[in-house]
Amino acid sequence: MKIAILPGDGIGPEITAQAVKVLNALGESFELESAEVGGAGYAAHGHPLPQGTLALAKAADAVLFGAVGDYKYDALERALRPEQAILGLRKELGLFANLRPAILYPELAGASTLKPEVVSGLDILIIRELTGDIYFGKPRGVRECPDGPFAGQREGFDTMRYAEGEIRRIAHVAFQAARKRDRRVTSVDKANVLETFQFWRDIVTDVHKEYQDVELEHMYVDNAAMQLVRAPKKFDVIVTGNMFGDILSDAAAMLTGSIGMLPSASLDANNKGLYEPSHGSAPDIAGKGVANPLATILSAAMMLRFSLGKAEQADRIENAVKKVLAQGLRTPDIYEEGTTRVGTEQMGDAVVNALD
Amino acid sequence: MKIAILPGDGIGPEITAQAVKVLNALGESFELESAEVGGAGYAAHGHPLPQGTLALAKAADAVLFGAVGDYKYDALERALRPEQAILGLRKELGLFANLRPAILYPELAGASTLKPEVVSGLDILIIRELTGDIYFGKPRGVRECPDGPFAGQREGFDTMRYAEGEIRRIAHVAFQAARKRDRRVTSVDKANVLETFQFWRDIVTDVHKEYQDVELEHMYVDNAAMQLVRAPKKFDVIVTGNMFGDILSDAAAMLTGSIGMLPSASLDANNKGLYEPSHGSAPDIAGKGVANPLATILSAAMMLRFSLGKAEQADRIENAVKKVLAQGLRTPDIYEEGTTRVGTEQMGDAVVNALD
């Protein structure tokens, strides 16, 4: 089994190195191959998603991705900026289903800015459609405003869109995921304003007919943002579009107070996937050896479970992470008085040692 | 001075009645005229924004709006549903600047789901553009998907757009508001993905040249959603588009835990405005006399300040509200042990009695 390792920028390389260490300690024979991506791809090959990197990702059975982005590349034109790599990979690999668990580890309950009773035991799964919506819709650009009070001025514009088949397949992913959990799906839309999301609501409602054992609720995105703050534990599975999912999944991750702990999976129709931490490249702390590698290590666990058919190995990693937390080891982002502060490498080593 | 009173649906009539009571107690000679809107407009005249209601709103110097929406109207076709009234009023009256303060009253700090140290003293102002963006952009609808893997299927679609002049005028509102506060503006966009919001960022940056005494920061919307949960007090003024503003302003309101307290103003280019509570029509508690009228009463205060040039009267109302809170009076939504539970009317009467 071949795994593409794309460390990227900022803290990407250090956290990915720890996940690789854990993968290598499992006693399996994975073929791991690395390539540059993001700013590193641009620096080495003149493009954030170099052809060789894309070819490797396509050939591999799964992709482990660190993070991309650095101040250094802020002045580049948009098409060359690091984040184009992740957009390109999603589109080229057809990774339409983004799964982001927002889980609060009991040991880290204090890290949340929310009151313990509001978030303790939080365990929600956000499923974000990842290859459609206004992210890729055309036409888009800057043009002359055709009519209305601003006619003749320049205007920026984009196209939001969802085809029936795109909505159906992500709805199936959500209902099936809910069957392995609490059997409740909240579909988040803005059907009261947007044609795209009235259509979304109609199709999700139709797909739901095949899943009568799962409860379906529709919620407007503004209300969903409120309910995430007010009573996040009421959710089980949230399914939504690319744009709303971008916003809500980050808000949900932050509820836990420990975004350095949260993995994510982006899957295609055949469960091939790209796995990455939910946090970014944090260039301000890059190279200091203080970044939390656990989100990336847990992303590797998701990879084993979803793409490589190695659920027991995934369990081993997840149990090892729970063990190091119980031992009181903490990187600075989750440090609290009374626990033991460790660096990136030490944390990686501790997980390796905790593997049963 | 003529004020249009549009009570609407659900708790709208009861809360608006309290605000009218307070207005009448000020000793000014306002001309108040009411009309049906939302579901009530549909029930009385077959349309959520009846012609007479629109004409009244246009003729008035300001509009005091309750809330619209009720389960009863959920099955109507979109064009006849209650929320079309508020969209129509915004567009027809050119109310492009939505001002929503998110303030935590010290007495109500316990109502927030966030830890007191994270939200105590919270005072941010969200300025949402209200007549552009994907809310009104054309074309929109359901069509046959023209190309790509879903060609030939149905797809829902909408157009996001902002013309230069639309961005300029809302940026001016934000910078000018910041000058009366802490002189910091965070412009929220998604410039890394959307052409509309790269253009937004460019224009806001340009307008900022006229306000070098105000600090400008650009932030992606996903990050803004996170920072609102992580460290909301770091913001002063947030300015953003219609869609992102819808989501972020509701999230910010919920941070305070007392959305029943938060007013809003929607202004045109000449400071004529529509004023409404930040919360909705809450049909589940309508008619029970338990709704919190303070957001509507505070909206009336905003109306006096922004549209009617009566800042001292606005102060009188705001001080009276502070007094009733200090007296320990609470509607059920903000009730805590040790305070005095009152109903909608009692709360309105208490504010009238507290006017100095």
Ligand SMILES: CC(C)[C@H](C(=O)O)[C@@H](O)C(=O)O
């Ligand atoms: C970097 C950016 C393009 C990306 C997105 O908006 O999808 C990121 O925010 C994410 O959520 O992975």
Ligand SMILES: CC(C)[C@H](C(=O)O)[C@@H](O)C(=O)O
């Ligand atoms: C009712 C709805 C159309 C409206 C909006 O999305 O603008 C509401 O959510 C608001 O924020 O006033």
